[in-house]
Amino acid sequence: MSDHALPDTLPAWLARLETTHPVGIDLGLERVAEVARRMGLLEAPLCERVITVAGTNGKGSTVAMLEALARAHGLSTAAYTSPHLLRYNERLRLDSQEADDATLIAGFEAVELARWEGEPVSLTYFEVGTLGALWVIARGQVDLAILEVGLGGRLDAVNVIHPDVAVITTVAQDHAAFLGTDLQGIGREKAGILRAGRPAVLGSTMLPASVRQVATELGADVHALGEAFRREGEGPGWRFSSFWVQTPVTDLPDPGLPLDNAATALQALTLVGIELDPPACRRALAGVELPGRMQWLGQWCLDVGHNPHAANYLATRLAARPCTGRTYGLLGMLADKDADGVISALAPVVDVWVPASLAGERARSADDLAERLALHGGEVGYRGSSPVDAAEWLAARLLPEDRVLVCGSFFTVAEVLEWRLAMSQATDQTAGEDKVIEGAR
Structure with missing residues (x-):
């Protein structure tokens, strides 16, 4: 390990992470996967069920609604998102509660120990945070982990984990310096989180054709909005129907977040084996909160x-x-x-x-x-x-x-x-x- 003493406070750790890699964003999985392997994160499933969420817009709201819905159905959860608004602790929630400083520091220390085992590996701020969060989640034995993918998809640090269900919310132009301006190309990058033979939930009817093309080439099990599942109505009283739900879930409240994302969350939850309980769905969507989104x-x-x-x-x-x-x-x-x-x-x-x-x-x-x-x-x-x-x-x-x-x-x-x-x-x-x-x- 490095001879430098490790920080003992979260602010000190974050200050250190901001300066330890030559660039802030360095897309690629080789370095992250190597450290994840050393940490034992690739030897077994992260937890009982894992859902990853990628897309240009709507990731945060989809994660928040998945978390609320899962909790309402009695599941223990871990949710990893980025970036944060006021506190770094917002990025990792365990059973809907922000992780405390000590928990986050333990994750950072585990990453630091692993990256110095053998040939040292340099990691970005985001990569260390992601691996640290995954290490915490793996030790928490939760029922469901919900992981928000960063700006890319295929080369994002979160993508070292193989999900049970992968969600793509929307594809639009953003982060042009890293992803370019070609929507078909951006769609292919986002679709990099999909896995062969596993459910892929496509949460928009306006996705570029490249997303479906990648899913088909991989042999992913596609569940698309407007096809395998539907959202009917606007505002309070909307309904969700799906080939996987025997009876549509009706009279749903408006969560104040995009309803397509709400329907996408419901579909993803069914695909990890949860039988939807209509009253629980209504309670969850009525009470979901997400700072900074409407x-x-x-x-x-x-x-x-x-x-x-x-x-x-x-x-x-x-x-x-x-x-x-x-x-x-x-x-x-x-x-x-x-x-x-x-x-x-x-x-x-x-x-x-x-x-x-x-x-x-x-x-x-x-x-x-x-x-x-x-x-x-x-x-x-x-x-x-x-x-x-x-x-x-x-x-x-x-x-x-x-x-x-x-x-x-x-x-x-x-x-x-x-x-x-x-x-x-x-x-x-x-x-x-x-x-x-x-x-x-």
Whole structure:
């Protein structure tokens, strides 16, 4: 092992991982598979059942609904997702609870020990986090592991694990620097998580033909939305039907997340051998929560959507929920994202834009966004030096009938969410102090 002393806190570990590999993203499975083999992760199934979820959009919501549905049916679960919003601990949930620092550190230490056995292996931040999470899950003896695949599919670290069921939610353009802009090529990369002879759940009717082609070539057992299973209706009262379910599950609640993803989660659950209980399905979908995905905090709607496909979904949801005041769009994006496509999709539902600058090498400035917004005919009310600066400007001017959409990046939503939570805590503390003073009079 390295002569350097290992960190003893989670922040110290994360700081170390950010600097131990020459690049932040290094697609390929050779290094990850070698360390996974040394850790014993490839010798036996990770746990009793494993579902992997890949796609451009909808992965997080599908994982969250799978987790809620499985828990409602009495299963113990582990869910691995990325990235996180406020805390790294969000990436690994055990029975719906975030893993604590000690658990995550134990996983990192196991990876560090393994990568120094024999010829040292260099790993990225994401790869260490993934292997550490898999090590924790393997020792937890849970009934179901739900693993979100990263930006790719075929070459993503999660793909060292062979799933019982593989899910592909959507395929759209994103991460062009790594995946290119050819949808057929992106589809082939996403389909790299599929396995011969095992169920493949295709959760969109708009997937490129390459996904089905790869599934056919592999001999995967395809279950496609609109074919093997269906979602009928919009909003509360929708129904799920499937060749694998004797009686359709009806009168389902709207989880506030894409219903195609909800149907996909239900189908995947049936394919790992769970007999759907309609009351349990209704309870799970009514109570599922996913921060940063159509998350309403009073007048504020927070969503991490950062590509045109996600923006179109946001526009549809906002149009279905009209307000009597003005809709403000607080937009902060990275430079490698399709800002014009996002702006074009959201323009019909946003009255006033408040672009915000993000920090870091990949950041896009508020001025750049403002210029693009002007080209699209958008009204720019203010240019924020940061998402919080933009949020504070808005908070001072919002009328009760107005609303704000915060979107464009995980970074944008994370900063505004943290600011909102701090504001709420300060308000609660002030209210508590007022009550103490009032009681002392």
